[in-house]
Amino acid sequence: MSASSAGKSSVVMHALKDALIAGIVAFGLFVLLLGFLADDTLGKLRPLPRPVLLAAAVGIVFVGRFLISLIYYNAAALRVLLGELFVAAFALAKRFRFVLLALMIVLAFVWIYRVPDDWPLVATIIITILFAVWLGLTPALLALAVLFPVAFYSNPYYLGIAIIILTYVMLGWGLNIVVGLAGLLDLGYVAFYAVGAYSYAIIAQAYGWSFWVCLPLAGLFAAFFGVLLGFPVLRLRGDYLAIVTLAFGEIVRIVLLNWISLTNGPNGIGSIPRASFFGIPFTADDDGFAARFGFEFDPTHRTVFLFYLILALALITNWVTIRLRKLPVGRAWEALREDEIAVRSLGINPTNTKLTAFAIGAMFGGFAGAFFATRQGFISPDSFTFPESALILAIVVLGGMGSQIGVAIAAIVMTASFELFREFEQFRLVIFGFAMVGIMIWRPRGLISSREPSVYLKERKTISAEHVAEGHG
Amino acid sequence: MARDAILALNGLTMQFGGLLAVDDLSFEAKRGDITALIGPNGAGKTTVFNCITGFYEPTSGAIRVNHADGKTFALEKLPDFKIAKRVHVARTFQNIRLFPGMTALENLMVAQHNVLMRASGFTVFGLFGLPGYRRAEREAVELARYWLEKTALTDRADDPAGSLPYGAQRRLEIARAMCTKPVLLCLDEPAAGLNPRESDELNVLLRAIQKESDASILLIEHDMNVVMEISNHIVVLDHGKKISEGAPEFIRNDPKVIAAYLGVEEDAVDAAEAEVGA
Numbered sequence: 015m016s017a018s019s020a021g022k023s024s025v026v027m028h029a030l031k032d033a034l035i036a037g038i039v040a041f042g043l044f045v046l047l048l049g050f051l052a053d054d055t056l057g058k059l060r061p062l063p064r065p066v067l068l069a070a071a072v073g074i075v076f077v078g079r080f081l082i083s084l085i086y087y088n089a090a091a092l093r094v095l096l097g098e099l100f101v102a103a104f105a106l107a108k109r110f111r112f113v114l115l116a117l118m119i120v121l122a123f124v125w126i127y128r129v130p131d132d133w134p135l136v137a138t139i140i141i142t143i144l145f146a147v148w149l150g151l152t153p154a155l156l157a158l159a160v161l162f163p164v165a166f167y168s169n170p171y172y173l174g175i176a177i178i179i180l181t182y183v184m185l186g187w188g189l190n191i192v193v194g195l196a197g198l199l200d201l202g203y204v205a206f207y208a209v210g211a212y213s214y215a216i217i218a219q220a221y222g223w224s225f226w227v228c229l230p231l232a233g234l235f236a237a238f239f240g241v242l243l244g245f246p247v248l249r250l251r252g253d254y255l256a257i258v259t260l261a262f263g264e265i266v267r268i269v270l271l272n273w274i275s276l277t278n279g280p281n282g283i284g285s286i287p288r289a290s291f292f293g294i295p296f297t298a299d300d301d302g303f304a305a306r307f308g309f310e311f312d313p314t315h316r317t318v319f320l321f322y323l324i325l326a327l328a329l330i331t332n333w334v335t336i337r338l339r340k341l342p343v344g345r346a347w348e349a350l351r352e353d354e355i356a357v358r359s360l361g362i363n364p365t366n367t368k369l370t371a372f373a374i375g376a377m378f379g380g381f382a383g384a385f386f387a388t389r390q391g392f393i394s395p396d397s398f399t400f401p402e403s404a405l406i407l408a409i410v411v412l413g414g415m416g417s418q419i420g421v422a423i424a425a426i427v428m429t430a431s432f433e434l435f436r437e438f439e440q441f442r443l444v445i446f447g448f449a450m451v452g453i454m455i456w457r458p459r460g461l462i463s464s465r466e467p468s469v470y471l472k473e474r475k476t477i478s479a480e481h482v483a484e485g486h487g
Numbered sequence: 488m489a490r491d492a493i494l495a496l497n498g499l500t501m502q503f504g505g506l507l508a509v510d511d512l513s514f515e516a517k518r519g520d521i522t523a524l525i526g527p528n529g530a531g532k533t534t535v536f537n538c539i540t541g542f543y544e545p546t547s548g549a550i551r552v553n554h555a556d557g558k559t560f561a562l563e564k565l566p567d568f569k570i571a572k573r574v575h576v577a578r579t580f581q582n583i584r585l586f587p588g589m590t591a592l593e594n595l596m597v598a599q600h601n602v603l604m605r606a607s608g609f610t611v612f613g614l615f616g617l618p619g620y621r622r623a624e625r626e627a628v629e630l631a632r633y634w635l636e637k638t639a640l641t642d643r644a645d646d647p648a649g650s651l652p653y654g655a656q657r658r659l660e661i662a663r664a665m666c667t668k669p670v671l672l673c674l675d676e677p678a679a680g681l682n683p684r685e686s687d688e689l690n691v692l693l694r695a696i697q698k699e700s701d702a703s704i705l706l707i708e709h710d711m712n713v714v715m716e717i718s719n720h721i722v723v724l725d726h727g728k729k730i731s732e733g734a735p736e737f738i739r740n741d742p743k744v745i746a747a748y749l750g751v752e753e754d755a756v757d758a759a760e761a762e763v764g765a
Contacts, residue, residue, distance in 0.1 A: 337614050342596075342603040345589075349597040352586035359540065359578050360667055361571030362600045467590045469624075471632065471644040475590075481649035482588030 029083035036079035040072045118143075134165050135172065152419055159325055163318045173317045175433050177324055177389065181382055183425040184328035186409040187418065188378030191335055193407065194416035195344065196371035197351025197483065199256045202243070202263025203406050206236040206376035208270060208398035210383025215283045215393055216276065225289045229384050236380020237373040239266075244372035248365055263403050270395040282394025289388045291319055320389050327385060331378045332418055338374070340468045347371050348416075348468075352483045412453050414460025416482070423461055492553060493518040493671055493703040494539070499548035501534050501727075508534040510727040512548070516671075516720070518555070521697055521704040523714045525738075526724035527747055532707045533581060535724070536675055539705070540578045541567035552576060554670060555701070572601055577669035579660040581676045581707075587649025591640055591659050594648050595631035598666035603627055634662035638692060654685040658692065665696065672702045678710040686710055690717050715739065723747065 049068040050061040107114060122140055126133040138158065145154035159180070166172040189203045213235040218228045243262045247255050270277045277283065288296065296303045296316035303315055338344040346367045349357050357364055387393050405428065413424030431449075435442045457463065465477040492515040501509040509531045516522035524532050537543040539550055539562060550562040552574050560574045570576050586594050596603070606623030607614075635641045638658040643651055648659055657677060664672055677693075678686040690713055696702055697717075708714045714721065714735070721738045723731040725747040731738060738744055 334614070341607055341614065341620075342600045343607075345593060345597050346600055348589060348593075349586045352588055353584050355542075356580070356584040356586065357597075358542075358567040359571055359580070359584070360598045360600060360663070361568050361573075362597070363568050363572075465588055467593055467645065469592055469596055469628065470590070471592050471628070471635075471641070473645055475645050477588060477590070477647045481647040483586075 025084070029080050032083040033076050033080035037072050037076035040075035041068075044068055044071045134169070138162075138165055151423075155419075155422065163321050167314060167318065170314055170317055173314070173321055175430070177317070177321050179426055179429045180321070180324040180328050181386060182406065182409060182429045183422050184324065184331050184382045184385075185379060185406045186413065186421040186425045187328065187331045187335060188375050188382065189406050189410050190375075190413075190416065190418070190421050191338075191347070191378070192371050192375035193410050194414075194421070195335075195339065195351065196347040196368065197415075198368065198371060199252070199259070200372075200375070201256050201260040201400075201403055201407065202266070203259075203375070203379055204398045204400070204403040205243070205263040205266035206239060206379030207383040207386065207402070208266055208395070209239045209376075210236045210380030211387040211393045211398070212270060212277060212283070212383075213380070214384035214387045215286045218287045218388075219283070219285075222287070224293060225287070225384075225388055226292070229381060232384035232387075233377040233380040236383065237377040239380075240372040240374075240376025241369050243376075244369040248368055260400070260403075263398075263400060267395050267398050270398070277395075280395060282392055282396075283387075284392045286387050286391050286393065288316070288391060289320065289323060320385075324382075324385055324389075327381055331381075334374075334378075335418065343367070343370055345468060408450065412450070412460055414457075414462040414464075416465060417460065417462040420460055420462030491518050492516065492551075493520075494522075494705065495549075495551045495553075496535075496539075497549040497551070499535065499538060499550060500546045501531070501538055501543060502546045508727050509538070509545075509724075512724070512727070512729055514722045514729060514732060516703060516705055518553075518703050519697065520719040521693060521706065521717050523718035523721045524705065524707045524724060525709070525714055525721060526730075529726075530724040531727040532724055533675060534727075536578065536673055536705075536707060538563070539570075540576055540673060541565055541570040552671060571667060571669075574671075575667065575669045576671045576673065577664035577667045577702075578673040579657075579664055579675055579677060581679065583653075583656045583660055585648040585656055585660055585663070588647055590645050591635065591648055591651065592628070592631055592644045594659060594663050595634060595666045596627055598663045599627045599630065630666060631662075634665050637665075637695060638662040639688075654681050657681065657685075657689075661692065661696075665700065665702065669702045672696065672704045674704065674706040674708075676707050676709065678708055678713045681710075683712070686713055689713060693717055 045068065048071050049064060051064055053060055053062040118140065122136045125136050142154050142158045145157060162176055163173060166176070185203070185207065188206075189200065192198050192200045192203070210232040214228050214232040217223060217231055218225070243259065247258050250258055271280055273279070290296065291303050294301070294303050294306055296313075296319065297311075302311065303309075303319075309315070335344075339348070346357065346362050347370075349360075349362070350364060350367050350371075354364060357367070386397070390397075409424045409428055410421055412428070413422070414420035428446075431445070432442060435445055438445070453460070459482075463478075463482075465482050467474060467477060494516040496515070497513050499509055499512040500507070512531075512535065524535060526532055534543065538545045541562065545563050548563065552560045552562060554560070554575075562570055562574060562576070565574070571578075586597060589597070603620075603623055607620045632641070632644075635644050638661065640651075640655060640659055640662065643655060648656065651659060657680070661672075661674065661677060664674075674693075678689055681689060693704060693706075693713075694717060697704060706714075706718070718735060721731075721733065721735055722729060723738060723741075723744050730743050730747055731741045733741070
């Protein structure tokens with residue numbers, strides 16, 4: 015008995031020591047970052063001490079580290095306790111699911127009462143959740159996507175956000191081919207997005223060709239750059255591949271910045287031709303979309319059209335990826351991710367396999383870039399920085415490498431939460447970081463980490479993540 | 488080189504820096520035979536395999552494969568995947584190399600990549616699901632089903648390869664190699680880690696391959712139960728050199744082979760020491 019109590023006190027001491035060290039490190043880190051505010055209200059710059067904020071930050075680290083250490087040193091006992099709690103909570107939730115549903119509806123009403131303008135959004139979220147429970151996630155999300163502009167026709171802000179979300183869904187799906195299927199870690203994916211956007215902007219301005227001609231050209235250019243990147247990195251794996259792709263992304267951006275005669279450098283390219291409805295422009299003129307189809311002119315027409323355009327592009331990306339997975343080339347990608355040596359021994363050309371993955375992934379990035387250019391009407395190298403690449407990669411990794419629906423959910427959550435936390439601008443990255451850490455602790459292989467086999471003999475069994483390789487480069 | 492030789496090595500040498508792993512090795516493997524390559528650990532057997540299958544480029548020497556239709560291929564200059572694709576030499580690995588996250592069936596489908604790739608019009612026809620590709624895929628599944636039955640893996644066809652027990656993984660690797668329709672099947676220690684019952688089953692499988700398919704077999708093996716029972720011809724390596732060659736009965740009684748495996752007798756050591764003046 016005394017031994018165990020001694021053990022307990024030493025555990026507490028250990029945790030305290032840990033927490034103290036963490037607290038000191040946190041103090042050292044935060045004393046300048048949070049402890050002082052550079053204030054220039056009186057015309058001269060002076061440091062304004064913020065002891066409360068500093069103390070709060072250090073306190074959070076201290077207490078947090080203390081608790082984590084306690085949990086860590088008592089891992090087994092706590093895991094049992096947490097497991098029981100979780101099971102009990104789950105059983106309780108199941109038993110009172112109608113109460114929970116009612117609670118959700120009440121919460122929704124509270125939300126609507128506080129922000130009346132939000133009611134369509136709240137209703138949409140609830141209907142989507144109900145649909146997802148009854149029919150499954152994929153049909154619910156698809157129905158949401160198709161009906162979204164109908165529900166939010168009068169709210170261009172939401173439409174705009176939805177367009178951004180869909181762009182990232184498409185980029186995530188494009189990168190998923192390279193990272194998720196072929197297992198090639200690409201940190202410079204935004205380069206292809208940039209190539210697509212710039213080639214669309216330059217071609218459309220120089221030749222005045224329509225969106226539907228320039229879009230495939232932009233995709234082709236991006237695919238060409240994908241092959242261009244692919245060749246030098248064929249022999250590289252893992253960290254080395256990541257470094258070179260990172261550099262490639264930077265090279266493309268720096269070239270865009272400095273090749274002023276072509277790209278107009280840091281000033282960017284403006285007045286890029288807008289997308290037209292198969293040749294009919296969205297203008298208030300007599301031959302504009304509204305006049306031709308007998309509508310009242312409304313700038314939202316263009317937004318709705320852009321929404322369906324990016325939705326179609328994203329769904330094409332998804333469809334092609336799903337088809338490719340069931341074709342020899344897709345199986346070769348996945349085999350390459352699992353074991354490159356075995357792939358060679360079966361007579362599969364690893365060079366071609368890698369290059370097609372880079373090229374097709376890049377092509378979809380290029381399509382998304384062309385869409386971005388036509389939507390914005392203005393592009394500059396500022397839109398294609400490394401954090402963009404990191405965000406797209408984060409979407410793929412958090413969604414679960416190789417999983418289409420997982421990537422879509424991750425794109426929605428990440429992009430929407432960026433909007434949701436717009437008021438807490440300075441804490442956005444902190445929240446983002448916490449979300450990443452959380453996912454990596456609880457679902458280290460992403461939200462949906464299992465793999466669907468591409469072919470089956472008797473029954474399709476989902477393959478759990480433990481068997482699936484992540485790729486080495 | 489005789490026309491009935493599926494594989495002929497002539498003066499094969501492989502040097503890694505100062506290490507001579509394979510030293511002027513020549514032998515032939517007859518078509519339709521099971522040829523075994525044996526020798527103590529570190530004798531250079533796997534290096535020979537890696538040279539034949541193109542994973543190493545030999546320092547010097549010639550490797551020839553004769554197809555039944557009279558075509559001859561020089562393997563020493565071909566890269567690994569072309570040897571498998573054009574010459575139809577398939578191999579397995581000493582430490583199993585399956586695609587663990589893909590099902591057993593998918594593993595066998597990957598092996599038929601080149602056939603399916605042509606049938607899918609290099610992806611273009613396949614993307615739109617044209618009937619030609621669908622027929623080819625059905626045939627590929629049938630071939631896979633045939634080899635799954637041969638290797639007693641039909642029940643596990645839809646399970647990830649990584650979840651199969653060790654013996655089943657070994658058999659799946661052989662089935663995968665057979666799905667490439669090889670003329671020469673190179674097996675690197677197929678019986679390693681198998682229990683006696685499993686290695687008996689392996690004997691049955693290899694005999695069936697010999698009898699029912701066009702593949703000749705070259706295998707590296709330590710399990711003498713397997714080697715002596717099924718091989719028609721044995722080549723013995725020690726320190727990169729061929730020390731003996733012949734039928735199993737001959738090898739079993741060859742003093743040079745026994746010396747290499749069990750160490751030389753004492754008077755031989757004394758004689759050697761006298762020679763170097765120790």
